[in-house]
Amino acid sequence: MSFDNAYEALTEDNDTRWAFGTGFTDPLAGMDTSVPSGVDAAELARSCLWLGDDALIMSHRLQEWVAAAPELEDEVALANIGLDLLGQARLLLARAAKADPALVPAVNQSDEDALAFFRAAEDFHNVRLVELAGGDFAFSMARLLVFSTWRLALFQRLVDSPDQVLTAIAAKGVKELTYHRDYAARWVVRLGDGTDLSHERMQAGLDEVWPYVDELFDGENEDDKALREEFDAVMAQVITAGALKQPYLRPVPTAGRHTEHLEPLLAEMQSVARAHPDATW
Amino acid sequence: MSDWPLYEVFVRGKRGLNHVHVGSLHAADDEMALRNARDLYTRRNEGVSIWVVRADHITASSPDEKDPFFAPSGDKVYRHPTFYDIPEDVPHM
Numbered sequence: 001m002s003f004d005n006a007y008e009a010l011t012e013d014n015d016t017r018w019a020f021g022t023g024f025t026d027p028l029a030g031m032d033t034s035v036p037s038g039v040d041a042a043e044l045a046r047s048c049l050w051l052g053d054d055a056l057i058m059s060h061r062l063q064e065w066v067a068a069a070p071e072l073e074d075e076v077a078l079a080n081i082g083l084d085l086l087g088q089a090r091l092l093l094a095r096a097a098k099a100d101p102a103l104v105p106a107v108n109q110s111d112e113d114a115l116a117f118f119r120a121a122e123d124f125h126n127v128r129l130v131e132l133a134g135g136d137f138a139f140s141m142a143r144l145l146v147f148s149t150w151r152l153a154l155f156q157r158l159v160d161s162p163d164q165v166l167t168a169i170a171a172k173g174v175k176e177l178t179y180h181r182d183y184a185a186r187w188v189v190r191l192g193d194g195t196d197l198s199h200e201r202m203q204a205g206l207d208e209v210w211p212y213v214d215e216l217f218d219g220e221n222e223d224d225k226a227l228r229e230e231f232d233a234v235m236a237q238v239i240t241a242g243a244l245k246q247p248y249l250r251p252v253p254t255a256g257r258h259t260e261h262l263e264p265l266l267a268e269m270q271s272v273a274r275a276h277p278d279a280t281w
Numbered sequence: 282m283s284d285w286p287l288y289e290v291f292v293r294g295k296r297g298l299n300h301v302h303v304g305s306l307h308a309a310d311d312e313m314a315l316r317n318a319r320d321l322y323t324r325r326n327e328g329v330s331i332w333v334v335r336a337d338h339i340t341a342s343s344p345d346e347k348d349p350f351f352a353p354s355g356d357k358v359y360r361h362p363t364f365y366d367i368p369e370d371v372p373h374m
Binding site for chain 1: 285306307308309312313316317320321324
């Protein structure tokens with residue numbers, strides 16, 4: 001064996017680490033997907049669906065940067081992060097479907113595809129933060145920071161979930177989200193503490209995102225409060241390091257569960273699967 | 282397009298003993314170069330260690346000097362370990 005090729009090991013071992021091989025096989029293959037006794041299957045399914053929808057829609061927004069990012073290097077970084085989240089969505093939607101098959105639209109598709117491509121906007125449960133359209137790079141970094149800080153804190157708790165599948169999904173996600181948060185935080189600090197122009201735009205991006213923070217934390221119990229405190233502490237640290245101001249903006253009123261941005265997003269994301277419902281990948 | 286400096290990237294693979302040059306990238310500073318290298322060159326779990334160095338910090342031999350630099354060693358056969366039998370159990374040769 002030669003030792004001067006860093007990529008040699010790629011051709012060896014198994015290929016389970018590939019996100020997408022030639023076959024779109026069951027993402028939960030090999031796992032015990034029975035619902036543990038004492039766990040409410042419908043409730044578990046609902047949690048997985050919500051978490052999966054957040055990841056799916058956020059992933060789509062990140063993919064929109066591909067071919068439009070300010071630097072090639074960041075384009076790849078954003079695509080990597082989007083792909084991580086798409087992987088989380090696959091696992092979570094598949095888990096939701098296994099726990100409560102009644103959630104899955106009756107189409108001739110795998111469970112995850114049926115959930116992703118054959119539900120209407122009103123059946124999606126993602127937070128509005130991930131739907132928001134457009135925005136510049138600073139806005140996207142502010143959103144990614146808020147999203148990954150919140151989701152990382154959430155996944156760190158889910159590692160102790162009574163459901164063994166969700167536990168495994170969370171453990172994998174924690175490593176990914178730690179990197180996503182790091183990536184976003186570095187950009188927020190760099191832009192916030194950069195030139196006058198970059199500072200101004202970073203602050204504007206943060207202000208734009210902030211009204212959608214409160215809806216991430218709708219729980220009332222002690223653990224929900226601890227989650228919010230953890231989130232606030234991380235955000236305060238990044239905001240201070242980036243010489244930015246914590247926005248004090250009132251949350252947007254909850255008129256309907258989604259913004260007007262979700263439907264156009266779904267129309268694009270679902271168009272191929274719906275145009276060719278019997279296609280195989 | 283980018284006015285960020287160019288960096289050269291070296292990755293040590295899981296089985297590798299040495300860092301090996303894998304390519305280059307642009308970054309605003311060293312720390313960003315390391316992050317970008319992670320995203321560009323270790324997407325498939327190849328590496329266990331990354332080095333980055335600014336390309337303009339590398340002193341390279343010039344193609345014009347090829348002959349005076351390298352030709353004199355070409356005919357010194359006694360510098361090559363071809364007269365030894367390497368035992369089976371010597372690794373990494």
